[in-house]
Amino acid sequence: xxxxxxxxxxxxxxxxxxxxxxxxxxxxxxxxxxxxxxxxxxxxxxxxxxxxxxxxxxxxxxxxxxxxxxxxxxxxxxxxxxxxxxxxxxxxxxxxxxxxxxxxxxxxxxxxxxxxxxxxxxxxxxxxxxxxxxxxxxxxxxxxxxxxxxxxxxxxxxxxxxxxxxxxxxxxxxxxxxxxxxxxxxxxxxxxxxxxxxxxxxxxxxxxxxxxxxxxxxxxxxxxxxxxxxxxxxxxxxxxxxxxxxxxxxxxxxxxxxxxxxxxxxxxxxxxxxxxxxxxxxxxxxxxxxxxxxxxxxxxxxxxxxxxxxxxxxxxxxxxxxxxxxxxxxxxxxxxxxxxxxxxxxxxxxxxxxxxxxxxxxxxxxxxxxxxxxxxxxxxxxxxxxxxxxxxxxxxxxxxxxxxxxxxxxxxxxxxxxxxxxxxxxxxxxxxxxxxxxxxxxxxxxxxxxxxxxxxx
Amino acid sequence: xxxxxxxxxxxxxxxxxxxxxxxxxxxxxxxxxxxxxxxxxxxxxxxxxxxxxxxxxxxxxxxxxxxxxxxxxxxxxxxxxxxxxxxxxxxxxxxxxxxxxxxxxxxxxxxxxxxxxxxxxxxxxxxxxxxxxxxxxxxxxxxxxxxxxxxxxxxxxxxxxxxxxxxxxxxxxxxxxxxxxxxxxxxxxxxxxxxxxxxxxxxxxxxxxxxxxxxxxx
Amino acid sequence: xxxxxxxxxxxxxxxxxxxxxxxxxxxxxxxxxxxxxxxxxxxxxxxxxxxxxxxxxxxxxxxxxxxxxxxxxxxxxxxxxxxxxxxxxxxxxxxxxxxxxxxxxxxxxxxxxxxxxxxxxxxxxxxxxxxxxxxxxxxxxxxxxxxxxxxxxxxxxxxxxxxxxxxxxxxxxxxxxxxxxxxxxxxxxxxxxxxxxxxxxxxxxxxxxxxxxxxxxxxxxxxxxxxxxxxxxxxxxxxxxxxx
Numbered sequence: 001x002x003x004x005x006x007x008x009x010x011x012x013x014x015x016x017x018x019x020x021x022x023x024x025x026x027x028x029x030x031x032x033x034x035x036x037x038x039x040x041x042x043x044x045x046x047x048x049x050x051x052x053x054x055x056x057x058x059x060x061x062x063x064x065x066x067x068x069x070x071x072x073x074x075x076x077x078x079x080x081x082x083x084x085x086x087x088x089x090x091x092x093x094x095x096x097x098x099x100x101x102x103x104x105x106x107x108x109x110x111x112x113x114x115x116x117x118x119x120x121x122x123x124x125x126x127x128x129x130x131x132x133x134x135x136x137x138x139x140x141x142x143x144x145x146x147x148x149x150x151x152x153x154x155x156x157x158x159x160x161x162x163x164x165x166x167x168x169x170x171x172x173x174x175x176x177x178x179x180x181x182x183x184x185x186x187x188x189x190x191x192x193x194x195x196x197x198x199x200x201x202x203x204x205x206x207x208x209x210x211x212x213x214x215x216x217x218x219x220x221x222x223x224x225x226x227x228x229x230x231x232x233x234x235x236x237x238x239x240x241x242x243x244x245x246x247x248x249x250x251x252x253x254x255x256x257x258x259x260x261x262x263x264x265x266x267x268x269x270x271x272x273x274x275x276x277x278x279x280x281x282x283x284x285x286x287x288x289x290x291x292x293x294x295x296x297x298x299x300x301x302x303x304x305x306x307x308x309x310x311x312x313x314x315x316x317x318x319x320x321x322x323x324x325x326x327x328x329x330x331x332x333x334x335x336x337x338x339x340x341x342x343x344x345x346x347x348x349x350x351x352x353x354x355x356x357x358x359x360x361x362x363x364x365x366x367x368x369x370x371x372x373x374x375x376x377x378x379x380x381x382x383x384x385x386x387x388x389x390x391x392x393x394x395x396x397x398x399x400x401x402x403x404x405x406x407x408x409x410x411x412x413x414x415x416x417x418x419x420x421x422x423x424x425x426x427x428x429x430x431x432x433x434x435x436x437x438x439x440x441x442x443x444x445x446x447x448x449x450x451x452x453x454x455x456x457x
Numbered sequence: 458x459x460x461x462x463x464x465x466x467x468x469x470x471x472x473x474x475x476x477x478x479x480x481x482x483x484x485x486x487x488x489x490x491x492x493x494x495x496x497x498x499x500x501x502x503x504x505x506x507x508x509x510x511x512x513x514x515x516x517x518x519x520x521x522x523x524x525x526x527x528x529x530x531x532x533x534x535x536x537x538x539x540x541x542x543x544x545x546x547x548x549x550x551x552x553x554x555x556x557x558x559x560x561x562x563x564x565x566x567x568x569x570x571x572x573x574x575x576x577x578x579x580x581x582x583x584x585x586x587x588x589x590x591x592x593x594x595x596x597x598x599x600x601x602x603x604x605x606x607x608x609x610x611x612x613x614x615x616x617x618x619x620x621x622x623x624x625x626x627x628x629x630x631x632x633x634x635x636x637x638x639x640x641x642x643x644x645x646x647x648x649x650x651x652x653x654x655x656x657x658x659x660x661x662x663x664x665x666x667x668x669x670x671x672x673x674x675x
Numbered sequence: 676x677x678x679x680x681x682x683x684x685x686x687x688x689x690x691x692x693x694x695x696x697x698x699x700x701x702x703x704x705x706x707x708x709x710x711x712x713x714x715x716x717x718x719x720x721x722x723x724x725x726x727x728x729x730x731x732x733x734x735x736x737x738x739x740x741x742x743x744x745x746x747x748x749x750x751x752x753x754x755x756x757x758x759x760x761x762x763x764x765x766x767x768x769x770x771x772x773x774x775x776x777x778x779x780x781x782x783x784x785x786x787x788x789x790x791x792x793x794x795x796x797x798x799x800x801x802x803x804x805x806x807x808x809x810x811x812x813x814x815x816x817x818x819x820x821x822x823x824x825x826x827x828x829x830x831x832x833x834x835x836x837x838x839x840x841x842x843x844x845x846x847x848x849x850x851x852x853x854x855x856x857x858x859x860x861x862x863x864x865x866x867x868x869x870x871x872x873x874x875x876x877x878x879x880x881x882x883x884x885x886x887x888x889x890x891x892x893x894x895x896x897x898x899x900x901x902x903x904x905x906x907x908x909x910x911x912x913x914x915x916x917x918x919x
Contacts (some may be wrong), residue, residue, distance in 0.1 A: 012864040021868060027657055029847070036820065042592075044507060045823040051507065057499035064492040077641075083484040135663060136654035152654065159656045179658035187664060194664070195577055211637075221610045221650040221665025228607035229573055239487065246635070247504060250628040253645075254592075264521060264593035265628075265647050268610075268665065274641035276606055278571065287487045295494030314821065316851045320868045353862060355855025355869075356723065358812035362821035375723065382725030395726040402684065402716040403732025412688035432860040436867040437898030440689045447682055447691035451710050455698075 006349040011321030025319040034262025053367035056304035066209040073212025087117035109223035111203030133222035148323030151309035200226030204237035213273035255365035259310040311360035333360035348386035351377035416442040513591030513624030522594035525648035550580035582612035595647035599640040615666040679744035684716035696913040711740035719757040752810020755780040799839035803882035806849040807889035854895035
């Protein structure tokens with residue numbers, strides 16, 4: 001859909017509709033404010049964040065051991081564990097399980113991992129019908145779109161537009177945009193899917209190495225409605241989702257939802273340890289570039305991420321450009337430090353879609369140094385050659401000018417002269433600054449000139 | 458040895474190693490890559506300074522549970538519970554509960570069937586959680602408390618019976634309570650199912666129960 | 676107290692009055708101020724754009740100009756932070772490390788080193804304070820709204836010493852203005868939208884002046900204010916603290 005366009009062009013398009021940008025920005029800012037209120041309810045909030053961060057550091061430094069421990073425990077509990085090196089292998093594993101059970105209709109609850117692997121598109125090619133049951137995901141699915149936010153998939157959709165969509169697909173009355181009515185329509189429609197489909201795919205919020213169990217957090221109850229009725233439950237997870245012990249869930253469950261939406265906890269925090277009697281439970285452990293990221297000293301801490309989305313809600317750039325401007329599965333600040341690991345060329349623009357304000361780092365429940373990693377990715381991507389030639393030339397010129405006092409003084413003087421005498425040279429549409437801002441008024445002399453005249457003895 | 462022959466042998470060895478590596482399954486490949494790239498050891502922090510001592514605050518639990526869309530009735534006996542259910546919910550409703558003291562109002566047999574789909578017509582399920590968490594209004598039930606895993610999700614309305622003295626302050630004490638229990642499934646349930654996916658408008662009743670009632674014993 | 680004055684490159688060229696105010700203020704507070712004449716820039720514009728490897732020339736020039744001073748003071752949070760975090764030298768890393776330990780942003784120098792308690796300044800106007808991100812989140816010049824912690828503000832503390840000034844509370848205390856270095860032109864649409872929203876917050880509170888510790892943010896907001904033909908004027912905090 002975005003056809004190779006990059007963040008600047010896509011966000012320019014997004015900004016063409018200013019009232020809509022205001023609405024998108026205010027909606028997400030409101031969630032940031034709810035997060036703040038929730039955090040302030042916990043006097044030990046900063047200690048919690050620190051603890052979570054240290055736990056995740058321990059996980060990353062022992063990941064191979066925890067993975068083996070988790071697999072051992074899960075197998076003992078009667079769970080089948082699969083390992084997928086990449087997205088394609090993950091998709092193949094899922095398809096194989098479906099083929100073994102002769103199933104061509106499945107339900108899926110929220111899983112950004114399956115989005116990352118392109119599971120829906122892959123299964124569609126195999127004539128397997130997937131219904132996403134999270135309301136937000138169902139909406140973007142009906143609209144043939146990808147989620148724009150990892151926690152609030154259709155945050156970019158207005159209720160009138162959802163009403164139109166439901167009128168088209170669920171035959172709700174035209175013009176009805178009442179959230180209660182529309183949600184109930186989805187409830188009735190999806191209930192049929194829950195009751196009839198035999199395989200349920202879920203994501204995994206946390207997997208516990210000590211016990212082999214995993215936790216799925218939802219507000220809607222869709223993961224449970226699917227999993228507890230299906231003959232086969234397939235849980236897909238990135239290998240970094242492990243935590244060492246069950247007691248650590250206390251730390252993460254206190255942080256996750258408060259950071260994500262400002263709620264003290266999701267309605268359901270479901271701990272799956274063994275399959276239901278007569279049911280098959282599968283876990284697919286997915287690498288897909290995570291082991292590579294683990295080896296990047298500057299960027300491995302991005303793997304601490306628990307996918308709360310708080311960084312997106314606080315990011316002033318994300319709020320004013322929308323998730324789709326990042327043309328990636330995971331958008332916003334965390335996406336900008338995860339995605340280049342998968343494809344530097346495709347995602348070279350993302351770390352630059354930021355003012356490095358640092359708000360993201362402050363809201364991150366596991367204290368990922370997001371804005372520092374954004375700066376470091378900029379250096380890496382430039383060194384790897386993913387910067388436009390024009391930019392390199394401009395930067396080299398700037399570096400030469402700024403490292404030589406003589407040239408610096410001359411350039412400054414010339415610039416001020418031009419701005420004063422020939423303003424049209426800078427005050428025109430070729431100057432991107434000038435499009436929506438006036439240039440600063442040129443002073444008659446620089447500070448150095450003033451100092452030399454007035455102060456130098 | 459002649460250089461060409463050296464190169465041939467080198468190529469053959471390289472091809473052989475590549476073939477061997479390719480025959481390594483993904484599990485081994487992934488574990489090898491992870492082990493190779495793991496950062497230096499960082500020790501686990503202790504959790505002792507987190508959480509609160511003492512019992513969970515009833516007022517806090519009540520406030521939070523109500524804020525998240527639940528309804529609380531303070532009761533002193535199962536007779537009161539039965540009476541309240543009969544008053545508040547339609548008598549035609551299918552009520553499922555494993556709580557013996559509530560046998561009188563139960564009209565769904567939860568014993569000895571093996572298809573969870575059969576519970577799709579349950580209007581009200583009444584369950585007994587093991588404890589509640591004051592900081593977030595959640596209650597903890599394991600599979601044995603639920604009788605059938607899908608029951609607290611598939612019912613149209615959920616009710617729970619809880620003693621106020623079974624409240625813990627935070628999730629840290631909650632997991633201390635749970636300890637190392639070997640449940641097959643367990644869940645924290647905090648209020649009725651909900652969604653705010655449509656323009657951040659909060660709607661109670663998504664795919665799980667549309668309401669949650671809590672009968673609070675002292 | 677011997678102090679070296681480090682003037683951001685664009686302040687030197689376009690906003691000399693900010694450097695003059697900084698110089699005068701420091702002298703008023705009893706400092707002997709030296710101004711190394713060969714200084715140019717901290718190198719941040721290249722580094723933030725991914726060209727850190729081109730800033731070695733700037734770094735060496737900075738080290739030449741500023742070695743040997745106990746205090747290097749700069750009226751800019753982002754420039755100060757850049758030097759603190761990124762000044763390195765292949766020729767003389769020890770000199771670089773020494774400078775990083777001795778560089779201060781103006782307001783933190785006033786509150787933490789000079790421990791200023793009173794100011795002889797008067798500014799009888801309604802003023803909105805823009806919290807520049809690098810100064811706030813990088814140098815911890817004031818508490819950050821995301822964190823659960825005690826409020827504090829070094830710029831705020833100093834401004835409250837100014838006679839007759841009226842400081843307003845904004846709706847969004849510390850949202851970024853959108854300047855971001857080359858971001859301001861590379862992502863022009865979002866940059867301007869962010870600036871417009873900041874301006875709208877100040878306008879809604881009827882301020883007469885917008886101040887802050889970073890002229891780059893103020894330059895960006897000023898560009899938008901002037902385009903809107905607004906009566907609001909930007910004024911660097913040094914100018915307010917130095918006003919009679």
